[in-house]
Every structure is written in structure tokens, then in C-alpha cells.
Amino acid sequence: MRIAVIIIFGLIVLAFLIVSFSKIKKNEIASSPSKLSSLASISGQRFVDSLNELGYFKYTDTNNLDTLKKEIEDVFDRAKVLSTAYIEKPPFQPFCYRLYSCDGETLFEVGGVEEYLKDIKPTFDKLNIPLQWRDDYFSEDATEHSIVINDKKYFPFKGNPNDLKTWGLATKNFVEIINDQLSIHKSNERVYPILFNNDGHIIFLTDKQYQFVSKYLNKIERPMEVNLWWQTFK
Numbered sequence: 001m002r003i004a005v006i007i008i009f010g011l012i013v014l015a016f017l018i019v020s021f022s023k024i025k026k027n028e029i030a031s032s033p034s035k036l037s038s039l040a041s042i043s044g045q046r047f048v049d050s051l052n053e054l055g056y057f058k059y060t061d062t063n064n065l066d067t068l069k070k071e072i073e074d075v076f077d078r079a080k081v082l083s084t085a086y087i088e089k090p091p092f093q094p095f096c097y098r099l100y101s102c103d104g105e106t107l108f109e110v111g112g113v114e115e116y117l118k119d120i121k122p123t124f125d126k127l128n129i130p131l132q133w134r135d136d137y138f139s140e141d142a143t144e145h146s147i148v149i150n151d152k153k154y155f156p157f158k159g160n161p162n163d164l165k166t167w168g169l170a171t172k173n174f175v176e177i178i179n180d181q182l183s184i185h186k187s188n189e190r191v192y193p194i195l196f197n198n199d200g201h202i203i204f205l206t207d208k209q210y211q212f213v214s215k216y217l218n219k220i221e222r223p224m225e226v227n228l229w230w231q232t233f234k
């Protein structure tokens with residue numbers, strides 16, 4: 001009889017412990033949504049739908065919209081990276097007016113900054129922000145590069161041209177220059193670098209768009225705030 005009582009008491013205690021542990025785990029999950037969200041995964045279609053809700057396609061021409069959405073959806077499903085499609089005639093503008101190639105080597109060379117300013121000018125036009133430049137100067141020893149953009153003087157590069165980080169520094173400076181102009185004109189868009197050197201790109205995003213894509217894109221090939229990107233580059 002005493003043995004039966006002990007067994008029953010033990011089962012009651014065990015049941016109590018199981019219920020208590022279950023409640024603790026539920027509370028941990030409820031109080032830590034960030035942990036769940038960091039592991040979240042969505043389909044390409046849902047990714048595109050969310051971008052649409054966040055205004056990502058506001059600069060895309062209507063007749064190119066379906067093609068662009070399908071491209072982004074397919075690439076996201078395959079590789080979890082953000083892509084675009086391009087107009088097939090020069091200057092081969094991206095349908096999204098957001099995602100551009102940005103080669104650090106080209107940026108460091110003579111004429112490179114002007115080349116990329118020409119590339120992104122259509123986006124500034126969409127934003128109703130002027131983008132004019134002049135006095136593009138490159139010293140003979142390549143230690144200083146200056147340019148005037150919208151009547152403000154900038155230094156896309158200044159330092160030792162033989163430094164191994166020159167291409168990265170040229171990219172960092174270019175992104176900061178463009179973001180300075182966006183800030184001056186009170187735009188809610190900012191430019192974020194993606195990858196490095198010959199594989200580099202930049203993308204125009206609002207903060208909400210940036211926070212969203214950062215959650216789901218490949219951690220290596222996602223946009224980054226320029227200071228975080230620079231730490232990774234170094």
C-alpha cells in the first residue's frame with residue numbers, strides 16, 4: 001500500500017514538473033520574438049509582396065514591373081539575394097532604379113566617380129533631387145581626388161594610392177558622399193554597399209526597406225550600413 005502511494009505521489013510530482021517546464025518554454029518564446037524572427041524564412045513571392053508594401057517598386061515603370069518582380073522572386077527563392085532586371089539598351093538602367101553595380105577599382109580610377117554619378121542620376125531624378133558635378137580633379141601622384149557635387153566639394157579619395165584598402169576606401173567615400181547629398185535634400189532614402197571590389201554594388205533603400213531585407217537576405221550578400229560594411233571589409 002505504501003509503495004502504491006509513493007508511486008502515485010511521484011507521478012503527480014513528475015506531471016507538475018512537465019507542466020511547469022512547458023509553461024517556462026512558452027514564456028521564453030513569447031518574450032523573445034526576435035529569436036524566432038532571426039530564424040524566419042519566407043517565400044520569394046512573400047518577399048516581393050512585402051517589398052511592394054514597403055514602396056520598393058515606386059520608381060519602376062509600370063510596363064517593367066511584372067518582369068522585375070518575377071526576377072526578384074526567382075532569385076530570392078534560389079539564393080536569398082536581391083536582384084534586378086535591366087533595360088536592354090544603353091545606359092542599361094535597372095528596372096528598379098535602386099540596385100547598381102559599384103566597382104571599387106573603377107571608383108578609384110580617373111573618371112570612375114563621374115561614371116557612377118551618371119549611372120545613379122536617373123534615381124536622383126526620380127527623387128526630385130538635383131545631381132550636378134564639376135571640377136573633377138585627380139592629382140598626378142593619385143594621392144588626392146576631389147570633385148564638386150551640387151556646389152559642395154568632396155574628396156572621393158585622399159591618401160596613399162598603394163594602400164591595399166584603396167578600392168574599399170573609394171567605395172566607402174562614394175557611398176558617404178551620396179548619402180550626404182540625400183541627407184542634405186531631406187530624402188528618406190540612403191545608399192547601402194553590397195559586397196566588395198569588382199563584385200560590389202550599391203542600393204537605394206529606406207530604413208524600413210533596409211531593416212526588412214536585412215532580416216531575410218544572405219548574410220554575406222546583403223546590403224549593409226556603410227560603417228558596418230567597412231568593418232567587414234577591413
